[in-house]
Amino acid sequence: MKHFCRREFLKFGAALPLAMNALGLRAGNTPKPSSPPRRVMFICNSLGFYEPHFFPKVRGDVSSSTYLENLAVKEKLTVFQNLYHPGMDTSNHDSEKSFLTGAPYPEAAHFKNTISIDQILAEQLGKGTRFPFLPLSIYDRGWGCSWNRRGVPIPPLHDETQVFNKLFGQEDLSARRRQVSNDQYVVQCLYRDMEQLRKQGRESSKIDAYRTVVSELEAQLKHEELWLSAKKPVVPNPLSDDQEFAFSTKISNLLELSKLAFQTDSTRVITFSMDWIYGAINVPGATGGWHTLSHHGGKEDALGKLSLIERDILKHLNSFLVELDRIPEGEGSLLDHTTVVIGSNFGDASNHTCKNLPMIVAGGGYRHQGHRVLEKPTPLCNLYLELLHQHNLDVGQFGSSVRDAGLLRG
16 A cells, blocks of 8 residues: 555545455464354345246245255255345346345435445454455446445455455465554544544534544454464365356355355355346356346246256355255354355346345254245345344344344244
């Protein structure tokens, strides 16, 4: 950070991007927790799943789903039907911004998002890890699923090699220490700027906003300094470079990195935005624009190609869950201590509707129900509120939640 305009740094809310640049933080030589830690992963398939193929045809029987019949861990998951986000009727693709926040009307000109559930969980679960949270996405558009307390998007990581290097690669510790020292000096300058604003009689709301950003940055730098001397886990590079099916390869690689990040306790909170909207993709048996195919209009040819894309995604998600379940941990498996939430901001991407969202909760040690059809449309945030409670976070409300409806059983 040789040339740096600190006011620009604040203007663009760069405290979190700085933290992402500092994803060089956790240890292979720190003591393991006395009992398996709890972990959470949220996966958003931004173009949803074709509803007639996704939801079970027989109530309560996951095996009656065209897409889910081959899932190998049916006894450790629940498919929820009739969940929705209020205030998304005209949101179109902007609804993805609210997938983990529940903030209504994201298409509005003056929309301001709220904190995403993963960030609340990271504050509690991520304290003892090198990375309090790990935001991932398929491509680089500057935002994904995660939003901080100021409603600012947290830039996700999308390059698999860079993610692997940040998690497990060697780094120049001397250079890292110099960067931390420089950044600490920046924080001192920001405090002086804030004092000048106060003396100039600037609006208290602006000073408070300034103070919030400075506090975020200061906390992140303290966390980084704590992990400077800790060695990273030694992990062989597992990444595939198969470019014939680049879309499929990328999903597989990012899920593999997520598994390794959990397995090495490098993080306990991950978000993964599957957001490849533009351009053609190639999966076994089909080539086409995913976004274009999602607007199938009921056409058989488009639905056939779309189905192959969605089956390919679910194949990788199934493998991910299976591999988590094969890793012993404590008296169970890594999956038993990891809640994996798979869903979408769209119930029907073809018509841009946000009702009856396709939602799966897997793992986490709950008494799963296979397939649960809610009697009436229920805010998705009710489920999120319960997840917070299940992770010992005593909050009375989250987003559009009405109440903790007991959708999960510990």
